[in-house]
Amino acid sequence: MMIVRELWREAARFPAALAWSTGLLALVFLTHVAQAVAIAWSMSAVLRGRPEDVLAALALIVGIALARTALSLAQASAAAGLGGRVRQALRRRAMRAALVPERLHDTDARDGSMRAALGDGVDGTDAYVSKYIPAIAQVFLACPVVVAALAVLSPVAGLCVAAGIVLALLGPMAWKRMMARRGLDHWDSYEDLSSDLLESLRGMATLRTLGDVPGTRRRLHSRSEALRGATERVMRVSLAETAVIDFAVQAGIVAAAVAALGHAASGQGPAIEVYLILLLSSEAFRPIRDLSRHWHAGFLGLTAIPGLARIGAFASGQAPEGVSERGLPESGDPQGAASRTSDTPAGGPTSGPTTEQADELRVSGLGFRYPGARDDVLHDLDLTARRGSLTAITGESGAGKSTLFDLVLGFLAPDRGGITLDGWPVSPDDVAVVSQRPVLFAGSIRDNLAVTRPDRPDRSDRSDEQDPDDSDLAAACRSAGILDDVRRLPQGFDTEVTEAGTNLSGGQRQRLALARALLARRPVLLVDEPTSALDAARAAEVVDTLHRVARDRIVIMISHRPETLTGAADVLRLDAGHLERSAP
Numbered sequence: 001m002m003i004v005r006e007l008w009r010e011a012a013r014f015p016a017a018l019a020w021s022t023g024l025l026a027l028v029f030l031t032h033v034a035q036a037v038a039i040a041w042s043m044s045a046v047l048r049g050r051p052e053d054v055l056a057a058l059a060l061i062v063g064i065a066l067a068r069t070a071l072s073l074a075q076a077s078a079a080a081g082l083g084g085r086v087r088q089a090l091r092r093r094a095m096r097a098a099l100v101p102e103r104l105h106d107t108d109a110r111d112g113s114m115r116a117a118l119g120d121g122v123d124g125t126d127a128y129v130s131k132y133i134p135a136i137a138q139v140f141l142a143c144p145v146v147v148a149a150l151a152v153l154s155p156v157a158g159l160c161v162a163a164g165i166v167l168a169l170l171g172p173m174a175w176k177r178m179m180a181r182r183g184l185d186h187w188d189s190y191e192d193l194s195s196d197l198l199e200s201l202r203g204m205a206t207l208r209t210l211g212d213v214p215g216t217r218r219r220l221h222s223r224s225e226a227l228r229g230a231t232e233r234v235m236r237v238s239l240a241e242t243a244v245i246d247f248a249v250q251a252g253i254v255a256a257a258v259a260a261l262g263h264a265a266s267g268q269g270p271a272i273e274v275y276l277i278l279l280l281s282s283e284a285f286r287p288i289r290d291l292s293r294h295w296h297a298g299f300l301g302l303t304a305i306p307g308l309a310r311i312g313a314f315a316s317g318q319a320p321e322g323v324s325e326r327g328l329p330e331s332g333d334p335q336g337a338a339s340r341t342s343d344t345p346a347g348g349p350t351s352g353p354t355t356e357q358a359d360e361l362r363v364s365g366l367g368f369r370y371p372g373a374r375d376d377v378l379h380d381l382d383l384t385a386r387r388g389s390l391t392a393i394t395g396e397s398g399a400g401k402s403t404l405f406d407l408v409l410g411f412l413a414p415d416r417g418g419i420t421l422d423g424w425p426v427s428p429d430d431v432a433v434v435s436q437r438p439v440l441f442a443g444s445i446r447d448n449l450a451v452t453r454p455d456r457p458d459r460s461d462r463s464d465e466q467d468p469d470d471s472d473l474a475a476a477c478r479s480a481g482i483l484d485d486v487r488r489l490p491q492g493f494d495t496e497v498t499e500a501g502t503n504l505s506g507g508q509r510q511r512l513a514l515a516r517a518l519l520a521r522r523p524v525l526l527v528d529e530p531t532s533a534l535d536a537a538r539a540a541e542v543v544d545t546l547h548r549v550a551r552d553r554i555v556i557m558i559s560h561r562p563e564t565l566t567g568a569a570d571v572l573r574l575d576a577g578h579l580e581r582s583a584p
């Protein structure tokens with residue numbers, strides 16, 4: 001018997017479902033015991049030449065079998081419900097923990113590991129939660145009752161069966177540590193393979209141009225060999241546990257059979273008692289056999305527990321179900337976190353702007369150092385960006401420009417100083433951003449644009465061509481210089497964008513991202529290298545757009561291209577974390 005505390009705690013968050021599933025399992029077990037009694041009765045009736053008792057016993061056996069079928073179906077459904085609710089809670093919690101700004105800066109986190117933990121890792125817990133936990137409860141509810149009944153019939157048989165049960169439960173604990181270690185190895189190998197596979201798929205074009213496809217194939221092959229080896233080692237330990245349990249079960253049954261024969265030979269009671277000792281001693285081990293079966297089926301999944309703990313899937317406290325640890329209902333969008341991508345408004349689509357317009361964004365005495373770094377990235381930065389004209393920031397690679405943006409967006413918290421908007425601390429809801437590498441999602445162009453709007457219509461309510469907001473979309477696209485491109489597409493705003501926007505050019509992606517940010521109607525717009533993917537003519541158009549946009553909102557642009565700096569009210573140069581004014 002193995003106790004995985006994290007999963008017990010999770011299952012206990014659904015006490016009604018757990019009790020229902022366990023109760024039904026106990027009833028199913030009761031039908032097995034009742035059937036054993038009925039069989040013993042029918043056999044002794046045959047022996048005593050009582051055909052009417054034989055018929056009655058057979059009818060009882062059939063009735064019990066039918067009842068068991070119905071109970072087993074209900075139990076399977078209850079167990080699936082319990083497992084499903086626990087998986088849903090784990091996934092929801094893990095997503096909430098994963099989709100936070102801090103993760104953008106977690107250099108250790110790999111997307112493949114996260115995908116593996118959220119997918120297979122969470123699913124892997126199902127067998128333990130839905131089958132193994134109720135089976136353990138069944139052992140403690142049912143076995144003592146049957147052992148007590150056996151002890152009444154034959155104390156020796158009762159003792160033998162009790163000893164077998166104790167050995168079956170405690171024996172496997174002897175190598176619990178080894179199991180945990182091998183389980184950890186297995187999950188690490190699995191995560192490594194998943195991460196490498198995802199990275200290879202994403203970077204296939206680069207790998208091909210670098211001529212590293214065979215090398216990648218070899219790397220993946222060695223990862224998958226490592227996983228195979230780890231899986232075999234894990235399964236060997238799991239099989240050893242099954243062997244110990246089987247040994248204890250068989251030894252217990254044989255010893256009880258010997259006791260039953262002794263009982264018969266000494267003529268201590270009627271034949272039905274001998275049959276009962278034989279049949280009940282076998283039934284006493286049924287919950288143990290179930291336990292062993294479910295353990296073996298679910299053990300591989302349990303190796304994901306450390307990975308799930310790493311990504312924050314387990315509840316830290318004991319908040320009642322339906323209420324998260326932060327006191328928020330566990331439903332709906334995880335705090336808008338999913339929407340906080342690098343080119344959406346920092347507050348998520350549903351929060352909306354706090355104010356449509358503001359006059360001044362002020363950065364005062366801002367200092368920041370990355371955790372574990374030796375030096376500050378930004379040193380006592382002062383900067384004021386005003387509505388009405390564009391503020392440009394330039395500087396060498398690594399000077400700290402993106403870090404400054406992340407601080408304004410609330411993705412990072414300053415160590416010193418602060419950032420205010422018209423005198424108030426800036427909120428993520430005030431800021432929209434267009435990043436260097438805009439992220440587009442699979443869906444139509446309309447969906448990609450509407451993702452940022454506070455008044456985003458429900459997809460299901462949309463009547464495609466007559467969408468009343470099309471004028472807004474068109475205006476934003478015109479301002480971002482992408483409207484003509486969209487109109488030239490076969491289905492206009494309804495043209496499907498493939499995953500990551502790969503069916504659009506880099507410049508089109510950037511201009512769509514700009515249109516999306518404009519639609520967010522936030523008082524502050526941060527733009528990171530908006531022209532890096534554009535030719536000179538397009539770049540000039542986008543910069544003109546930004547100048548226009550800057551008339552009624554605060555716009556800060558990072559740019560390396562000197563020609564884009566012309567006309568900016570303020571051009572600031574970041575040099576190793578220090579800000580200095582530079583000639584436009």
Ligand SMILES: Nc1ncnc2c1ncn2[C@@H]1O[C@H](COP(=O)(O)OP(=O)(O)OP(=O)(O)O)[C@@H](O)[C@H]1O
Pocket residue numbers: 104105106107370371373377395396397398399400401402403404
């Ligand atoms: N998550 C992180 N952990 C530790 N150091 C980091 C992290 N992100 C960035 N840095 C470091 O902080 C410094 C500033 O990085 P930042 O990305 O802000 O520069 P940048 O001016 O935007 O560069 P670029 O123009 O190349 O985008 C760099 O030295 C970088 O190595």
